[in-house]
Amino acid sequence: MVDQNNKLLVIHNNLEKLLDSKREAMPRSFNKTRFLQNCMTVLQETKDIELCNPTSVARTMLKGAFLGLDFFNRECYAVVYKGSVEFQTDYKGEVKLAKKYSTKPVREVYAKLVREGDEFAEEIISGNQTINFKPKPFNNGEILGAFAVVNYMDGTMAYDTMSKAEIEIIKENFSRRSKQSGEYSKAWVVTPGEMYKKTVLRRLCKNIDLDFDTIEQQQAFEDAGDMDFNQEIKPQQQSPLNTNAVVVDGEYEEVNENKAEQT
Structure with a gap:
């Protein structure tokens, strides 16, 4: 002592x-x-x-x-x-930061687990995407996935969804601890549901414009996530408008045919 x-x-x-x-x-x-x-x-x-x-x-x-x-x-x-x-x-901390540092005023932001027996649907109404979620009361069924929602003061919203399989892939391949040692942090073992919510909320935050006051805050936020989403491998997609272009991170890049032939 x-x-x-x-x-x-x-x-x-x-x-x-x-x-x-x-x-x-x-x-x-x-x-x-x-x-x-x-x-x-x-x-x-x-x-x-x-x-x-x-x-x-x-x-x-x-x-x-x-x-x-x-x-x-x-x-x-x-x-x-x-x-x-x-x-x-923690998940609570993630919610607090999203509300505080979003450049677009936030009314509420949250993540929920979807379990077996819950009703969950993604819909498009009048061209606008939305979700409907009716959880079964006191449901302790198997977790099927999770979703995160941000509602802005101007009435608009954004959301993200992830199946349990998607989250497990992130956990296995992009968890900083597992990449270093093959082991998972205690939070994944003791409170997996909270980590599922944190994972989908973190990914949603990639689409929320967070503006931190200092570089120290930005770096601390990056360090705080167990998941390193920046390491995700995004598949290349063939552009339907140009057979010599592929889509990388949402942008078209020209393919050099001569270079391709040389390789």
Whole structure:
């Protein structure tokens, strides 16, 4: 216990120095005293935190400060894994960030699980896409997939859907932990439903124009996602208008026939 207390004191001092040196990158409403207190309360209950490098821990907690997220309220986590610590947002934190940093005012944003027995349908009404979801009360059936919705103040909306199979492919191929070690983070094991919701919400956020105040916030947001969607392999599609062009990331690229023949 003495060793842990000493480590926590070093972490506290390191974190306080970092917060002071980076105060210009913090949200306007940031409360340093409360943030420090909440961090230390959480770290006291974090198993094996004494095995981690104090500077690394302080830098991990700093990412929560950049984003204005609260570790104590479970908006984000410091996850200990084999002597290192990783920063992850919770689903609640993702919702908070989408609402706060969307350039287009958001009324509400959320993600839901679709289980066996629920009614779920995608429809096009008067040329506008929409979804209808009628969950079965207190449904504990098998998860079939998840969807995320953002409703804007101007009455428009956007959504994304993912089947369970799609999410599992993302988890297996684009989870940062699995790519590094072949293992999954504790959140995938303990709360898979929350990770399903976070995954589809993260993908929806790619289509929500998020404008962070600082580069530190942008980087912290990227680091917080267990899924690295930037590594997704997008299949090339033949353009129906030009047989010498393919569609890559939504844009047409000309194919050099001579180069193709040489290869």
